[in-house]
Amino acid sequence: MSNLVQIAYLISSVLFIIGIKxxxxxxxxxxxxxxxxxxxxLAIAATLVNLNLATFPEMLAAMLxxxxxxxxxxxxxxxxxIPEMVxxxxxxxxxxxxxxxxxxxxxxTQVQAVEIEMVNSVSIIxxxxxxxxxxxxxxxxxxKLNGKMSGQPITFKGQHALNLILLISFVVxxxxxxxxxxxxxxxxxxxxxALLVGILIVIPIGGADMPVVISLLNSYxxxxxxxxxxxxxxxxxxxxxxxxxxxxxxxTQIMCKAMNRSLTNVLLGGFGQTVAGPAADxxxxxxxxxxxxxxxxxxxxxxxxxxxxxYGMAVAQAQHVxxxxxxxxxxxNIDFRFAIHPVAGRMPGxxxxxxxxxxxxxxxxxxxEAINDDFPNxxxxxxxxxxxxxxxxxxxNPASPIYGMPILNADKARTVIVSKRSMGKGYAGIxxxxxxxxxxxxxxxxxxxxxxxxxxELKEMS
Numbered sequence: 090m091s092n093l094v095q096i097a098y099l100i101s102s103v104l105f106i107i108g109i110k111x112x113x114x115x116x117x118x119x120x121x122x123x124x125x126x127x128x129x130x131l132a133i134a135a136t137l138v139n140l141n142l143a144t145f146p147e148m149l150a151a152m153l154x155x156x157x158x159x160x161x162x163x164x165x166x167x168x169x170x171i172p173e174m175v176x177x178x179x180x181x182x183x184x185x186x187x188x189x190x191x192x193x194x195x196x197x198t199q200v201q202a203v204e205i206e207m208v209n210s211v212s213i214i215x216x217x218x219x220x221x222x223x224x225x226x227x228x229x230x231x232x233k234l235n236g237k238m239s240g241q242p243i244t245f246k247g248q249h250a251l252n253l254i255l256l257i258s259f260v261v262x263x264x265x266x267x268x269x270x271x272x273x274x275x276x277x278x279x280x281x282x283a284l285l286v287g288i289l290i291v292i293p294i295g296g297a298d299m300p301v302v303i304s305l306l307n308s309y310x311x312x313x314x315x316x317x318x319x320x321x322x323x324x325x326x327x328x329x330x331x332x333x334x335x336x337x338x339x340x341t342q343i344m345c346k347a348m349n350r351s352l353t354n355v356l357l358g359g360f361g362q363t364v365a366g367p368a369a370d371x372x373x374x375x376x377x378x379x380x381x382x383x384x385x386x387x388x389x390x391x392x393x394x395x396x397x398x399x400y401g402m403a404v405a406q407a408q409h410v411x412x413x414x415x416x417x418x419x420x421x422n423i424d425f426r427f428a429i430h431p432v433a434g435r436m437p438g439x440x441x442x443x444x445x446x447x448x449x450x451x452x453x454x455x456x457x458e459a460i461n462d463d464f465p466n467x468x469x470x471x472x473x474x475x476x477x478x479x480x481x482x483x484x485x486n487p488a489s490p491i492y493g494m495p496i497l498n499a500d501k502a503r504t505v506i507v508s509k510r511s512m513g514k515g516y517a518g519i520x521x522x523x524x525x526x527x528x529x530x531x532x533x534x535x536x537x538x539x540x541x542x543x544x545x546e547l548k549e550m551s
Contacts, residue, residue: 091139093135094135094136094138094139095324097131097132097134097135098132098135098323098324098325098328100128100131101128101129101131101132101135101325101329102128102324102325102328102329103128104124104125104127104128104131105125105128105129105328105329105332106332107121107124108121108122108123108124108125108126108128109121109125109332109336111124112125115438115441115445115451115454116451116452129329130152132325132326132329134148135325136323136325162174167406168403168406168408168442168443168446169403169404169406170235171436171439171442172234172299172303172434172435172436172439173230173231173234173235173435175303175307175436176227176228176230176231176234176303176306177227177228177231178310179223179227179230179303179306179307179309179310180223180224180225180226180227180228180231180306180310181224182223182310182311182313182314183219183220183221183222183223183224183226183227183306183309183310183313184220184223184224185220185314185317186216186219186220186223186310186313186314186316186317187216187217187220187221187224187280187283187313188220189216189317189320189321190212190213190214190216190217190220190316190317190320191217191276191280193209193213193320193321194213194270194276195273195276197270198270198271198273199271199273202271204270205267205270207267208319209319209320210266210267210270211267212316212317212319212320213320214263214266214267214279215316216313216316216317216320217276217279217280217283218259218279218283218286219309219312219313219316220283220313220316220317221280221282221283221284221286221287222283222284222286222287222290222309223287223306223309223310223313224284224287225283225284225285225286225287225288225291226287226288226290226291226302226306226309227287227306227310228287229287229288229291229292230291230299230302230303230306233291233299234299234435240295240299241295242292242293242294242295243292243293244292244293248289248293251289252286252289252290255282255285255286255289256286258282259279259282259283259286262275262278262279262282263279266279298348299435299436300344300431300432300434300435300436300437300439301341301344301345301348301352301432303435303436303437304337304340304341304344304436304437305337305338305341305352307333307337307340308333308334308335308336308337308338308340308341309334309337310333310337311329311330311331311332311333311334311335311336311337312330312334313330314326314329314330314333314334315327315329315330315331315334316330317330318330340437343431343437344431344432344437346495347430347431347432347457347494347495348432348491348494348495349483349493349494349495374520374522374524374525375525376524376525376529376531377529377530377531378530378531378532378533379506379530379531379532380532381532381539381542381543381546382546383530384506384530384532384543384546385543385546385547385550386546386550387469387504387506387530388414388417388418388423388469388543388547389421389547389550391418391423391468391469391504392423392424392468393423393424393425393466393467393468393469394418394423394424394425394426394467394468394469394470394471395426395427395428395460395463395464395467395469395470395471395499395502396411396415396425396426396427396428396470396471396472396473397427397428397430397433397470397471397472397473397475397478397479397497397499398411398427398429398433398434398440398443398444398473398474398475399433399434399440399472399473399474399475399476399478400433400434400435400439400474400475401473401474401475401476401508401509401510401536402440402443402473402474402475402536403434403435403439403440403443403474404474405474405535405536405537406537407473407474407508407536407537407540408443408444408446408447408449409447410537410540410541410544411444411447411449411473411540412447412448412449413541413544414540414543414544414547415449415453417544417547417548417551418547420551425453426453426454426455426460427440427444427449427453427454427455428455428457428460428461428464428470428497428499429441429454429455429456429457429460430457430475430478430496430497431456431457432478433475433478440454441454457495457497460497461497461498462498464497464498464499464500464501464502465498465501465502467502467503468502468503468504469502469503469504469505469506470499470502470504470505470506471506471508472499472505472506472507472508472523473508473536473540474508474509474536475497476509476521477491477494477496477519477521478496478497479496479497479499479500479521479523480496480519480521480522480523481496481500481522481523481526482519482521482522483495483496484496485522486522489519490519491519499523500523500526500528500529502528503528504528504530505523505526505528505529505530506529506530506531506532507523507524507529507530507531507532508532508534508536508539508540509531509532509533509536510533510534510535510536511533
């Protein structure tokens with residue numbers, strides 16, 4: 090039986106690797122998710138059988154109950170809430186690892202009264218730190234994303250010094266935890282310090298950095314799971330945790346590169362802490378507004394259209410009506426595609442998920458590096474709810490907090506139409522120079538409502 094369990098673990102590990110590989114491409118992502126889920130199901134079933142914890146009917150009942158809960162939330166949660174749901178998933182992963190570490194320490198020191206070996210003790214301490222930080226950090230990220238806490242950076246004097254003191258304290262307490270294993274006070278202090286560190290490292294991070302935070306916390310949850318695998322001597326947990334931890338770090342690096350920022354810069358203070366004075370904002374911009382009928386006429390006469398989606402599109406739930414706009418344009422033989430910035434939205438791949446949900450073909454979603462050279466030859470760029478990712482200040486204004494950040498070259502198109510509710514600033518807290526450009530027109534109002542009207546006008550022109 091032990092050999093069969095290890096074979097099941099090996100198969101699960103292979104399925105995890107294949108699943109993550111498929112997640113790298115939008116068109117294969119759903120298949121990769123299913124394959125990874127099958128791998129996890131196999132790993133859980135093998136573990137329950139190996140430990141004699143459940144019979145087949147009990148496992149089936151648990152799967153049906155868990156599946157029903159998952160299905161309920163999958164139907165209930167809006168697409169705009171996916172980032173905060175991912176943050177909660179990361180937090181629960183960290184909490185699970187923290188719980189395993191505490192229970193294993195209590196079992197061996199208080200119940201079995203045996204000495205914990207060095208390797209196992211280090212694994213417990215690492216799991217407490219990473220799990221605790223992941224849990225409270227993810228909760229703070231969730232609070233920021235759903236508006237229960239301000240999305241602006243929360244800072245105070247001596248914050249970085251306090252974080253350093255807490256980390257040093259953790260190391261000191263960790264030594265005492267290993268040397269005085271029977272005293273529960275030390276492991277309790279470790280948990281408290283880890284939970285505090287998680288809160289303090291996320292509260293100073295602003296809303297613009299949330300894609301980085303989500304991917305980093307995802308990596309933390311994987312590392313916590315890996316540490317838990319060493320505690321339980323479970324190979325599949327070590328492999329799965331390592332895969333999630335490594336892929337999360339790689340994704341975090343991609344996100345940082347997309348914003349031209351270092352991970353240290355993100356963690357020590359997010360967008361919003363930079364004082365955006367006259368040098369950063371530049372002179373007062375003069376905008377030109379366009380009406381629904383004029384916008385429809387522009388689309389009707391165009392030969393190529395690029396849509397730049399942003400979080401505003403998610404808030405307005407405008408992805409479905411944008412698909413209708415695409416259908417009207419394609420009836421006129423207009424080339425219609427989407428330009429996707431890596432950090433558009435609240436989590437990595439947010440725009441891809443929204444547009445895929447509206448049944449927009451994957452081959453129309455073009456990444457920034459592949460599409461940027463096409464903007465000068467594009468008749469209309471339609472910016473829907475995006476801001477900082479199309480701000481030319483990133484190229485032209487050294488005083489801007491986003492200077493050097495790779496952006497979509499929307500300003501180089503023949504005509505730019507920007508759909509926004511108002512002239513509100515983006516997460517970086519600065520004015521968008523694009524809005525004052527001669528080729529830029531502002532289409533004010535709720536994106537879903539205004540685009541619906543534009544589609545209506547186009548239908549009448551047919």
